[in-house]
Amino acid sequence: MRAPAAVSSLLLGLVAAAAARTVTPASAAPPQTPVQDTTLRFPHRRHAGLFPQCTVCHRGIPTGDSATVYPSPGACANCHDGQVEPRVGWQRPTPLVTNLAFSHAHHQQSVDSAGETIACLSCHRTPGDTSSMAVSPPQPQLCIQCHAHSAPAHMDAAQICATCHVPLVRAPLSLSQVAALPKPADHDAPDWVQRHAPLSPAAAAARCAVCHARESCERCHFNAARIPAIQALQPDPRVASLVRGRAPVYPKPASHDSLNWQWKHGTVAGGADGRGIAVTTCSDCHAQASCRTCHRDGTTPAIQALPALRPDTAYGVRIPPRTIHAAGWLKDHPTHAAAGVNCAACHSRTFCVDCHQGQKAQYHPPDFVAQHASEAYNNDTQCTACHSTEAFCRACHLQTGRGTRTKTSALFHSSQPLWLLNHGQAARQNLEACAACHTQASCTQCHSATGGWGVDPHPPGFDAKRAAANNPRSCLACHAKVPGE
């Protein structure tokens, strides 16, 4: 709406009077503020009535001529000549640096082409003040009165930010201004990280690109190169500087706490085609290195589908080596391994051999030699799974005075005064322990039909014929001839 031409001179005078009050002394430079300067230093109210139209002073607004957006110092001097009004040191203010994608000229053309009209005060009116020169910087809420779209508030989640704002990479903002960009409320939601992905590259450009650059995403997404929505963003050195050193965030989905996730995740990741969701979902947080914490070979398709880390990317979820197996696994694993569970998915062969070859220093505690007797008796873990009873156990016992090749006495078993009578029961309860110290000849000095005392060692119901058929040579250790011959 255009002000009547009749009051233009009056408005001009008012503008001049207002400027005389608020214009800073000519000797002081206007302060540079890091945020949008919301105070107007020209006292528009004092000049109310002097100027019929805003464009009297702001001629460049409708034309887009930046040189005449503000009046020149000479324009104020028409009244502030020192005689009509006191002189003022008017200086054109420094243009505000914003990321607004707004052009008065273009906006005017759009309004005109729509057959509409719009006055300056439609956007520049001080809220709640109806006087003619109640001027203030435009507030976003005023824009939304016309450009509401589907979002009621300025930074509502459904807002299309690109309607009013240029992408960050084109915004002439300083580093501190970029750091101070306001955060929409939905970014503070507890589950924001899980649901922040835009639906499409276009959606990323419409909203995310106003405040974010590609580096914003690459801080966490080591798979950024594979995500179109991230590639839709442009890189920006200011953002790169701001995110440098900031740790990535990888929230754990609820599914990962579900029952037996450590057993189910393979099926979930692999899917019917073997790649499953690994490419699209797991790879948001997990690189191949995550899987190889446990899956040493890493050749399964689901793992191969994940991106590999590069030195210049985020590091993804780091899974520390942890106990995948339940407590007691050392005792339980033989059945699982024998049944065919794929140990090789996580373990190399040397992992097994290191223990089962009987010389892994770290399997037993350093003082196990002093403690191992009870372990041998309770058979908690079978010694013979890794050790040769004769060449390992008996050899050491003989060297250290605990074993005997032939001669036996009850002296060693000092807790059993009636050892001669009790050793039969003890031997049948745990003959493996006996064999760890005694040679077979130890026993035949008594339990032999040929040269010993002839004490029968066989249990009731002993099948001599079967034993002879199995290995007649063993019978000849005690008998002059094979029983049954």
Next chain:
Amino acid sequence: MTRRYSFAATLAAACAGLALAGARPLRAQDVRVSGTTTVNYVELRPLQMDSVLAATTTGDGVIRLAPDGRTVQCVDPSAYCYLYSNGSAISSAPALQDLQVSAWGFGQGMRFYADLRGRAVVNGSNTLWPQANDHFDALEAYLEFERPRVRVRAGRQWDVSGLAFNNYDGASVQVRPMSTLSVEAYGGWTLQTGLDEPVTSGALAAVEPYAPDSRGLLFGLRAQARPAPPVWLSAVYERSTPQSGSGLYSERMAADGMFRSGGLTMDLAAKIDLASADLNELRTQLLYVPDSRWTVRAFVRRHQPYFDLWTIWGAFGAVGFVEGGAGASWRSTDGALSVDGQASRRHYLNTDAEVGFAPIRSNGWSLSGSGAMRLSPVWALDAQYGLDLGFGAAKSQGGLTLRRALRGGNSVGLTATAFQTADELRVNSGTVVGLGVNGVWRLGERSTITGSVADYQHAGRVPDSGPNWSQLRASLTYNWTVGAEPGLPAPGGR
């Protein structure tokens, strides 16, 4: 150095040399070599028989007291009474060098693999550490041809089944007609568990006067199936006969199964000595994981020892025991705290050899508990305690370990332990207290140094009432790998 180069060891060395030297001319894709060098320091006090004049002892009967208060055993009409006393400490510093060599590129699916071990004693006694005088062993050395449906191996290889984890010299053919079924036949010459040598080895003859004089021939069949996703089944049959052809060394079979549904896992294992008609092992366990924090388990098993048929042990009527137990573990949601506890009781079967008026204990029970706490992102505390009382031996043992994680996956730890033990049906006394430090240091992507040193002091002993377990122990291990990793990306990613 004893000359114990077995045929397999010679073959392994020759094949390794051929693989390394010939792989490249044969357009091998690459070779990978991994090594582990371990040096240990161990101390031990051997027991030695000592005597005192019977006339100087006090008391009557078989057990008396020597003039200095030591318990002695006297058997009339001997003029002396005897006891075991601790000798001077002997030490040894054995060194082990393990080498794994893998070479491929001879043709599609072809591979050579060898796992070799060398031993030497750097300092001290060369008889204290088992097999320290056996300077070279080939744990594995085989040529392999593998395609999606079949795998063929020839050489020294591991036999892994419900029966055993030991190696043999021979050949194996595994057929996988479908992804859920595999059948394998194998055969060759047996090797003794943990010895890497045949039953005719001099190492065995040195400690067993009745060792056989004929190598064992091995034949085995193994099948593994997964009829449904939560079910794993396997069965194995093995037979070993003397090369001379008379009799058996062993004939056994084993069956193992695992069933998993939701949070419940059930294991079943059985081992049968077919030659002696003995059930050596029957074990079942239920494991229930109601959520990500709790694990509950219970097991029942029957164990009867197995002996090779070339020994006379099988004729002595070993009976074994039955055992039942249960345990539970809990872990906090963030994994910062975990605790575990288990109790079990075993009962030995009737031996028909009990002395009615003076039976010995025929049962036993075990208690154990452990906990781990992450005090901070870099500090962790582990604690454990175990109590085992029963026939034969007893132990009460506890320990604490404080560990600090350093940058780059390195760590250092401080460990304190204490235990009391009564073993081999002997009287013992005192408490052994130990303090040690240990650490892991990663030199790079593929090399690591692990070390530990601990000193143990046996305090409160009644002199010569049993072994003196005061000792110093140390270990230093260096692991390294060079060469390509087939199928894996180069360090740093693709």
